[in-house]
Amino acid sequence: AQKVTQAQTEISVVEKEDVTLDCVYETRDTTYYLFWYKQPPSGELVFLIRRNSFDEQNEISGRYSWNFQKSTSSFNFTITASQVVDSAVYFCALSELPNTGNQFYFGTGTSLTVIP
């Protein structure tokens, strides 16, 4: 079974709209880390955020915000007032601390297109 599910394959929004990207994860561990990455057309995965399983506070960084809810095993990402430069593929990832190493489990990504 896939550990990270991003059910939204593609999303299109008009510029200045808000958009939420969903991420649902699966783990039996009590200590784990969640990540979001952005992959623009250039190909590089750009690190956006890392959260540990003990910190459920929502986080805001400029137009970006993240909603972590352990009760639903979700770590959703919202972009407020979207811009064309936000067009990219966004990946959610999970890493489980009890692993012997720093292995990440990635979702299949959500392709976001912001239409001017």
Add this chain to the structure above:
Amino acid sequence: ETGVTQTPRHLVMGMTNKKSLKCEQHLGHNAMYWYKQSAKKPLELMFVYSLEERVENNSVPSRFSPECPNSSHLFLHLHTLQPEDSALYLCASSQGWLAGGTDTQYFGPGTRLTVL
């Protein structure tokens, strides 16, 4: 140069060719990774090196051969590839491997490989 760099950015090769992908990290990290990214599939971890020793090899065919001469450089040697090996190959680095999920991975821009 900063972050993680990869060369070449694009590569087209025949099935009988031998080529190498290069990755260099300028972050002072001790762990380096090769991932394969195919369309509509999660990122696939191929190899991990920690302190220049291979610590993970996820059932990758022998036509892919990694090399890590020092903690800053990582190579992926390719020979007798198949068309299904066409993909984006991403390199990443993190502070360590044994931290067990606490270290953020930073990615390079990738090499877009096409096998004819």
